[in-house]
Amino acid sequence: MKGRLMKNAMFVQTAIGRVGIAENGEAITDVFVGDMPGPPKMVLAETPLLLEAARQLLEYARGERQTFDLPLAPTGTAFERSVWRELERIPYGETRSYAQIAEAVGSPKGFRAVGRANGRNRIAIVIPCHRVIGSNGKLTGFAGGLPVKESLLALEGICRS
8 A cells, every 4th residue: 555654753852842753764754743643554663764853853943953954755746745845945934825835836826725735744844834824924724733833933033923
């Protein structure tokens, strides 16, 4: 079954809470926090790749890292992958609206589809879906819960009122 293979996973306690990380033996497939579910089939293990991802996530949570250098294996439709590539272009400490992302991926009226793609991002934080907000500047949707999204944005120095 494609997508249902056993994944190695580990958890790390950070300043933003407990973060789960999973990999397929070659790349990171999941980073989950807050209310996000982990992969359905996982075995707890501390592989070199998971330990490196944990190190980078801890550095990020301490404010010592702004970008990640990890092999990633996101799975999704062509549109979802285009959205996720665009999310990776949002600099640390900045946000974009769903409409701005839709425009950037060539689908100017596709802001709802961008929202769905954001919700299907299995590699949170590293593919920074938390940096996407409503056009009115308000926080909207985050699979890990809005308090986690607020914490991630505060960590990056983005003040919310």
